[in-house]
Every structure is written in structure tokens, then in C-alpha cells.
Amino acid sequence: xxxxxQPEKLLSVFKGAxxxxxxxxxxxxxxxxxxxxxxxxxxxxxxxxxxxRESIKGFTADLNKGETSFHLKKPFAQEEDSAMxxxxxxxxxxxxxxxFGTGTRLLVSP
Amino acid sequence: xxxxxxxxxxLIKTRGQxxxxxxxxxxxxxxxxxxxxxxxxxxxxxxxxYREEENGxxxxxxxFSGLQFPxxxxxxxxxxxxxxxxxxxxxxxxxxxxxxxxxFGPGTRLLVL
Numbered sequence: 265x266x267x268x269x270q271p272e273k274l275l276s277v278f279k280g281a282x283x284x285x286x287x288x289x290x291x292x293x294x295x296x297x298x299x300x301x302x303x304x305x306x307x308x309x310x311x312x313x314x315x316x317r318e319s320i321k322g323f324t325a326d327l328n329k330g331e332t333s334f335h336l337k338k339p340f341a342q343e344e345d346s347a348m349x350x351x352x353x354x355x356x357x358x359x360x361x362x363x364f365g366t367g368t369r370l371l372v373s374p
Numbered sequence: 375x376x377x378x379x380x381x382x383x384x385l386i387k388t389r390g391q392x393x394x395x396x397x398x399x400x401x402x403x404x405x406x407x408x409x410x411x412x413x414x415x416x417x418x419x420x421x422x423x424y425r426e427e428e429n430g431x432x433x434x435x436x437x438f439s440g441l442q443f444p445x446x447x448x449x450x451x452x453x454x455x456x457x458x459x460x461x462x463x464x465x466x467x468x469x470x471x472x473x474x475x476x477x478f479g480p481g482t483r484l485l486v487l
Contacts, residue, residue, distance in 0.1 A: 298475075360422060361407070362417070364409075364417045366414070367416050
């Protein structure tokens with residue numbers, strides 16, 4: 265069964281501190297992994313996906329197949345990073361389907 | 375480029391009633407997926423439509439049904455509403471490949487009393 269686990273409901277850090285949002289997945293096939301972000305009063309939007317290997321707004325995530333993890337990292341948090349972050353696993357045979365974790369709220373204090 | 379839009383934004387229904395939610399996909403996208411997001415949870419996949427046919431379904435009962443139209447817009451219908459159907463319903467559009475990004479609409483918040 266496909267499953268995504270985000271163990272932290274809330275992560276609170278100070279501005280300038282490093283951030284790591286944890287994501288572990290369970291999937292027998294070749295995983296497609298995404299991080300989506302939802303800022304206050306905005307829609308869910310893609311932050312980054314492992315296939316593109318890019319850094320968006322200073323965030324990076326590396327797929328570790330051995331540990332089945334896709335943790336999201338940023339070396340220096342900014343107040344505007346405060347948001348809800350969801351890790352998602354792409355699955356489905358012959359169709360797209362995203363399996364989401366329960367999300368982690370990141371709060372960056374000044 | 376027009377993003378994904380959904381209507382209505384909010385809806386209140388009573389148990390046993392039926393509801394129809396609407397979604398217009400992003401320009402150029404031929405695939406629409408629907409998700410249910412209960413309070414405090416991540417979105418859960420309901421089903422996906424590609425070229426007017428359902429081509430994938432999650433763990434939702436048959437009273438959740440949908441349609442996709444030739445312009446790729448879509449409807450989600452829920453019959454015999456239950457209290458647990460109260461949630462945010464999200465629509466996402468994409469191109470039809472597994473690794474493609476899904477773009478989400480703002481959602482319709484449904485409250486069942």
C-alpha cells in the first residue's frame with residue numbers, strides 16, 4: 265500500500281535557523297515524490313518535485329530510496345516560509361494519483 | 375494562462391441531500407482529479423477523469439461520482455450526504471502523465487448538517 269508519513273504536525277523555528285521537514289514513504293514501485301505548500305488563504309501549490317532536482321525558494325529535497333525518505337530542507341528559514349507543507353507520493357497504474365501525508369505546519373518566528 | 379477554478383466556494387447541505395461541485399481545469403490540461411480534505415488531514419484522492427472517462431478511483435463509495443465534459447471541465451456529485459462528507463473538496467488539473475504536476479484549485483468547503 266502507498267503511504268506517506270509526516271511525523272511532525274508543527275515545526276517552530278526562529279528566523280535564520282535551519283529547517284528540515286520530514287517525509288517518509290512506503291511504495292513498492294519507482295516513486296514520484298512532491299512537496300506541496302499552502303500559504304495562509306492560498307491554494308495548494310507545488311513547491312518542488314524530486315524528478316526536477318531543483319531548488320525553489322531555497323528549499324531542497326533529496327530522495328533517499330534506502331531510507332524511503334524525501335525530507336525538505338532549507339538552511340536559513342524566513343518568516344515568509346511559514347505555511348502548511350505536504351509531502352505527496354505519485355502513484356496509480358495507468359493514471360495519476362497523489363497520496364498525501366497529513367502535513368506539517370512550519371512556523372518561523374522573528 | 376487561466377488557473378483551476380472551482381464553484382461554489384462554500385456550501386451547506388443537510389444529511390441525505392445531493393450536491394454537485396464544479397471545476398474548470400487549467401488551460402491546456404486534459405486530466406482532472408478530485409480530492410477530499412478533511413479537517414487536519416492531507417487531501418485524499420477520490421477519482422480522476424481523462425478525456426471524459428473515469429480512469430482511476432480511490433477508496434470512496436459509488437455515491438461519489440463525477441463527469442468530465444469535452445472542454446475538460448468536471449463535476450463531482452455526492453449523493454445521500456453523510457455528516458462525514460463535510461470537508462474541503464479540491465480539484466486538480468494536469469497533463470495525462472504520472473509524473474506531471476497537478477495544479478490545484480482553491481477548493482469548495484462543504485458542510486453537512
